[in-house]
Amino acid sequence: MSSLVRAASLTNYSEVALAGGLDPARMLVDAGLSPSVLREPDLLIPVERVGELLQTSAVMSGNESFGLCMAESRLLSNLGAVGMLIRDQPTLRDSLNVLMRYQALLNGSLLLMIEERAGVVVIREEVMAGNAQQPTRQRIELALGVMLRLMRQFLGASWQPRRVCFEHSAPRDLSAHHRLFGRCIEFDYDFNCIVCAKADLDTRNPSADPAMARYAQQLLDASARPQQGARMLEDVRRTILLLLPSGRCTIEQVAEHLGVVCRTVQRRLAERDQSFSSMVNDIRKELVTRHVIEGDRPLTEVAMLLGFSAPSGFSRWYHAQFGCSAKESRAVRGAVHSLAA
Structure with missing residues (x-):
């Protein structure tokens, strides 16, 4: 089943598409989405179609930073009820904890x-x-851009992170990245992140309204109860992503990280027709797209990031999944790029 995301994730899509010479309505239809989703921010839509829309729009407009441009004017209000709860937390740390708790209500794939x-x-x-x-x-x-916008609503419009890191390679034009993030940007990093000082997270929010926060949380808790099984699924996915590069990604380690016993993890996954090994395999296949197809990291590093103790294990797994070697996949990519050029 496809993960879902609020249609509010497409806020500012029309403006950026028009600036790139695109017809927003036609692009949405071609991606399998109705143009009306732009008027229904709380509607849940398939994240795969959103991904297809953004990727195709970036290619057709020639704007490699299409998603980032959409993030430049995002507000907490675009997050709906979760944004209201975030707004009234006493510190930025509390706000980020709220965001983690209710992330599945906003975007099931983030x-x-x-x-x-x-x-x-x-x-x-x-x-x-x-x-x-x-x-x-x-x-x-888009996600890191929105996160930075959220942080600046607490820390001020001129606040700058210590570093912003991306797994993918740098675009030809860095102007949008410098405009939003500043100059401390690193590409081809091990993971995607924003780095800041601990003191930033503990900054007090002078406009916090505890009564409004309690009310908003009650509403959100009521809507989140039916999704507890899905939340466990996302918790396991998040922990697998965290532990894979360490080589310690076992169901025992994941259960310990989540504070439950292995049987609980197995039972909750089975309720969603999933197994731990299949989840690890699916996540590895998704990471391959970034590190082998899109990236230029040495394959020995890719093997480590995917949790393989030796490159030979990675090579055998890759061939079993895709019917060719990782080197052959990169050679095909290079040939396609040469033809496009």
């Missing part, structure tokens, strides 16, 4: 992780491709 060490905070975002062959560049740049 995973958010926060790591702290030595006074530095790393806010990681991952997107599940759904279709293993669908590029994720536009969706992840």
Whole structure:
């Protein structure tokens, strides 16, 4: 079953499409979406179609930063009821915790992780491709752009992160990235993230309204109860993504990370017609799109990022999944790019 995302994820799509010489209505129809979704922000639509729309729009407009341009004027109000709850939290840290708790209500394919060490905070975002062959560049740049906009609503419009990192390679034109993120940007990194100081997360929110926050949370909790099984699924996916590069991605480690026993994880996955091994395999196939098809990392590094202890294990797995070697996939990609040029 396809993951779903609120139609509000397409906020500003028409403006960016028109600026790129596209017909927004025609692009939506071609992606299998009705143009009316732009007027129904709370409507849930298939994330794969959104991904197809953004990727095709970026290619046809010649704007490699299409998704990022959509993020430039996003507001908390675009997140609906979750945005209202985020707005009235006492600190940015509390707001990000709210976002993680209710992420599935906004976007079933977006995973958010926060790591702290030595006074530095790393806010990681991952997107599940759904279709293993669908590029994720536009969706992840949109997601990180929206995250930065959220943080600036607490920290001020001039606030700058310490670093912003992307798994994919740099575009030819970096002007949109510099305009939104500043100059501390790194590409071809191990994961997608925004890095800031711990003190930033503990900044107080002088306009927080505790009474409004309690009311908004009650409404959201009521709507989230039927989705507890789906939430466990997303928690497991998020933890697999976190643990894969460490080589410790076992169901035992995932259960320990989530604070439950293995049987609970197995039972919840079975309720959703899933198994742990199939989830690991699906996530590896999605990551392959970024690191083999879209990226230029050495394949030994790709093997490590996908949780293989040796390149030979990665090579055998890749051939079993795709019927060719990773080197052959890259050679095909290079030939296609040469023809396009």
